Amino acid sequence: MGMRLPAVLAMVAASGAALAGCQSFVPQAFLPQDDTPVIPARLSAAPPVTSSGQQQDKNGFPLIGAYPKAATKQVSDETVAQTRERYARAGRRGTGSTAPQYRRTVAEMQALAASQAQAAADLPAAAAPAQAGSRAQ
Numbered sequence: 001m002g003m004r005l006p007a008v009l010a011m012v013a014a015s016g017a018a019l020a021g022c023q024s025f026v027p028q029a030f031l032p033q034d035d036t037p038v039i040p041a042r043l044s045a046a047p048p049v050t051s052s053g054q055q056q057d058k059n060g061f062p063l064i065g066a067y068p069k070a071a072t073k074q075v076s077d078e079t080v081a082q083t084r085e086r087y088a089r090a091g092r093r094g095t096g097s098t099a100p101q102y103r104r105t106v107a108e109m110q111a112l113a114a115s116q117a118q119a120a121a122d123l124p125a126a127a128a129p130a131q132a133g134s135r136a137q
Contacts, residue, residue, distance in 0.1 A: 055066040 055063045
């Protein structure tokens with residue numbers, strides 16, 4: 001019987017904690033009396049954002065279909081000509097290599113590979129690695 005008393009007390013405490021979330025256990029003084037939303041004073045005093053340029057009607061709603069009367073500032077004809085010339089120069093520089101230039105580049109790469117292979121063959125054989133018994137490397 002002495003072992004059952006702590007278990008019963010624990011069960012009563014757990015059920016009391018579970019039922020504490022119900023509103024019937026909360027006094028009415030702690031419940032909200034009015035459900036109307038209240039806008040904090042900081043937010044209601046903030047000025048409206050009008051930087052978007054969107055046209056609005058007399059009530060402040062955006063006008064759907066109110067298109068701008070003029071286009072925004074465009075780039076000048078000189079700027080367009082300079083940009084086209086710059087892109088044309090870049091296009092001429094990036095053209096593919098010709099056949100003789102390609103053969104010359106391949107020959108240079110093959111000569112470089114042969115010289116590196118010869119340099120690797122001329123190196124003395126690497127010394128045998130030290131025994132693994134020492135931790136210092």
